[in-house]
Amino acid sequence: MSVGTTRTGTVTSAIPARLDRLPWSRWHWTIVVGLGTVWILDGLEVTVVGNIASRLSEPGSGLPITSGEVTGIAAALYVAGACSGALIWGRLTDHYGRKKLFMITLAVYLSATALTALSFQTWWFFLFRFLTGFGIGGEYAAINSAIDELIPAYYRGRVDLVINGSFWLGAVGGSMLSIVALNTHLLPKDVGWRLTFALGVVLGLVILVVRRHVPESPRWLLIHGRNQEAERVVSAIERRVRAQKGPLPRPHGRITIHQRASIGFGTVARTVLRDYRRRAVLGFSLFIGQAFLYNAITFGFGAILTKFFDVPTGDTGYYFAVIAFGNFFGPLLLGKLFDSLGRKIMISSTYLLSGLLLFGTAWLFGRGSLSAGTLTACWAVVLFFASAGASSAYLTVSEVFPMETRAMAIAFFYALGTAVGGISGPLLFADLTNTGRVGDTVLAFQVGASLMCAAGLVAALLAVPAERRALEDIARPLTAVPAEAKRPPSKSA
Structure with missing residues (x-):
């Protein structure tokens, strides 16, 4: 059967093993830069909008909008765009391929960000905040799929964690x-905030240029009947790595695939929610736990600092930078342990430890034992471990489901976590952290800590030992021919 240039049949291939046995090389750094650095843009985008809300609402900003509309309606639309984008692009990524979609989603993100900078009316700003989120949501599915399928199994955990942690x-x-943008001595009120969005576009264009050299996933090509193209891609990668590292080790293991041009959505849903029910529960737990812990801290951090410690509003950005560094260094320094000590012990321990540390922070805060500086230090330590755990949630759902469902699984759990974190989380924690009562803020910390600890316990029971294992061993592709049912292949790769 053929679909365009696609010719499906039964094929036996060593392509996954050939990718997994590669030593780390400059080519792999190209993948990390081309695919992973977009999370830096996402972190910049989200933080800038929150921090410039007060400036946008001032007379002379060039935009008739209130601060509440920026942090409320616009933020909710960004979340809604990210959730819907993840689900729509995720399905298309599994169907049409990783490369086509990670180029399209970045183009959507760049276009929407550029048009946000040109906002002249509130409705325009709202529309392009939604479309910016729509593009970013698709990035999560396409990028995490491609990274997991291109990075060797030996390094997959640490690379995935550091890339997701680069958001911070x-x-x-x-x-x-x-x-800088809020400093009217440097930039006029109606210019500074527009330049922040424009800078994001410039950085994104650089990433787009690098990304053009990232190939389609050979694993995706193989399963979708494009095994000759998969062979060309892998051979080209091997030549580049061999030129730098010398002779390559022999690959071990072959897989027989009955190729299909597409997989129905019903098959995807049944696979994730029925056949891999325990892994679905694990994914739900990890995403919801980290969403509530993060909202318990980051959603109300500015209000807590200003209400309880009289920190000027203009200075809260410095405190946020401190906890953001803690978030980044967690995955950076702990990531290797997810590949060496193993997924189960590291996922469960980072979730449990961050939850317990937040309980301790809540106790100290309730006693009045903390200053603005020491509270920020406590937050940074909590989030050092929580960020590694949260990043491992993305790693988990991207590697524990079959190849044909990977992007959709990432999209589904990302949309779930984003919806919980961006909708119910703020509704709950805004009421608790804005009252000015110590007991309410303590309760907010305790809720986030409890759900994080609960997720850690689920991980201790259900986490999959995926460290240093091929993706096909962790979750057998739906198109793979069982060993007992193998027949002579029609072609090989």
Whole structure:
């Protein structure tokens, strides 16, 4: 059967093993830069908008909008765009391929961000905040799929964690950039905030140029009947790595695939929610736990600092930069342990430890034992572990489901976590952290800590030992031919 240039049949291939046995090389750094650095843009985007809300609402900003509309309606539309984008692009990524979609979603993000900078009416700003989120939501599915399928199994955990954690480098940059953008001695009120969005576009264009050199996932090509193209891609990668590293080790293991041009949505849903029910529960738990812990801290951090410690509103960006650094260094320093000590012990321990530390922070805060500086230090320590755990949630759902469902699974759990974190989380924590009562803020911390600990316990029971294992061993592709049913292949790769 053929679909365009696609010719499906039964094929036996060593392509997954050939990718997994590669040593780390400059080519892999190209993948990390081309695909992973977009999270820096996401962190910059989200942080800048939150920090410039007060400036946008001032007379002379060039936009008739209130601060509440920026942090409320616009933020909700960004979340709604990210959730819907993840689901729509995720399905298309599994159907049409990783490369086509990670180029399209970045183009959507760049276009929407550029048009946000040109906002002249509130409705325009709202529309393009939604479309910016729509593009970013699709990035999560397409990028995490491609990274997991291109990075060797030995390094997959640490690379995935660091890439997802790089969001917080963007958050640091956004905090610092907003301080400059809000300085009217440097930039007029109606120019500074527009330039912050324009800078995001410039950085995104650089990433787009690098991304053009990232190939389609050979695993996706193989399963969708394009095994000759998959062979060309893998051979080209091997030549580049061999030129730098010398002779390559022999690959071990072959897989027989009965290729299909597409997989129905019903098959995807049944696979994730019925056949892999325990792994679905694990994904739900990890995403919801980290969403509530993060909202318990980051959603009300500015209000807590200003209400309880009299920190000037203009100075909260410096405190946020400190906790953002803690978030980034967690995955950076702990990531290797997810590949060496293993997924189960590291996922469960980072969730449990961050939850217990937040309980301790709540106790100290309730006693009045903390200052603005020491509270920020406590938050940074909590989020050092929580960020590694939260990043491992994305890693988990991207590697524990079959190849044909990968992007959709990432999209589904991302949309769930984003919806919980961006809708119910703020509704709950806004009421608790804005009252000015110590007991309410303590309760907010305790709710986030409890759900994080609960997710840690679920991980201790259900986490999959995926460290250093091929994706096909963790979750057998739906198109793979069982060993006992194998027949002589029609072709090989």
